[in-house]
Amino acid sequence: MSSFAVFSRRRCSRLARSLRPIGRACNSRGGLFAVLVAALSACAAPTPLTDDEKRDLVERMSDEIERDFPGVEIITAEELLRVRDSGEVVLVDAREEEEREVSWIPGAISAAAFEREPDSYADNTVVVYCTIGYRSSEYAKRMASLGHRVVNLRGSLLAWVHAGGPVVGPGGEPTTELHVYGRPWDLAPARYETTW
Numbered sequence: 527m528s529s530f531a532v533f534s535r536r537r538c539s540r541l542a543r544s545l546r547p548i549g550r551a552c553n554s555r556g557g558l559f560a561v562l563v564a565a566l567s568a569c570a571a572p573t574p575l576t577d578d579e580k581r582d583l584v585e586r587m588s589d590e591i592e593r594d595f596p597g598v599e600i601i602t603a604e605e606l607l608r609v610r611d612s613g614e615v616v617l618v619d620a621r622e623e624e625e626r627e628v629s630w631i632p633g634a635i636s637a638a639a640f641e642r643e644p645d646s647y648a649d650n651t652v653v654v655y656c657t658i659g660y661r662s663s664e665y666a667k668r669m670a671s672l673g674h675r676v677v678n679l680r681g682s683l684l685a686w687v688h689a690g691g692p693v694v695g696p697g698g699e700p701t702t703e704l705h706v707y708g709r710p711w712d713l714a715p716a717r718y719e720t721t722w
Contacts, residue, residue: 580713581688587658588681595663597670600680601653603689609651616640616647618654618676620665621683621705628705628721629693631655631686637665644674655679655686657707684713 575583592600609615610633617634619626626636637654640647652675656662659682669676679686687693687704695701704718714720 574716575713577688577715580715584658584681584684584688584713588685591659591663592680594660595667595678598663598666599675599677601651601677602680603685603691606653606679606686607689607691614650616650616652618652618665620654620656620662621707625657625705625707627696628703629695629701631683632692632694632698644669644672648674652676653679655682657683657705657711659685684711687714687718
């Protein structure tokens, strides 16, 4: 179930509870019908999530992913923002090519590029990301089994943009376009145009 539906149901339940006294006060069918139409129309057009609600969902999803991958080391978006320009960090984008073609974190290389010469990055902190962190956690775990230390970006690209991190598009220019893998992960801040 999408986060959109969860919040919509909660709002509709609260609306229905608040309308009960009004419905009881309506003596005619027309009055009750108007109340029901108002309640149903409010539920049919779900209110978009706020950026804070989206960020909270990204955090909760990240918590679940961490439970699924307890051995994977993480770095937060805020920590990465502080150290990414140190020259000691290599960013690896574990998403599919179609996703990377929309936008990426500046300076990131593809997983394939990393895998061609993983030992050349041994002196760096290698940080992997995807959309929310599940695929990058799988990648970090797989790389660890091959003897490479790879740190997962907690909340991945979604946490990055919520923390104010930049993304660039095909021309290397800053962009507000973001590939979010699918509707359940459409949790980017409102200033972003998302696709999947």
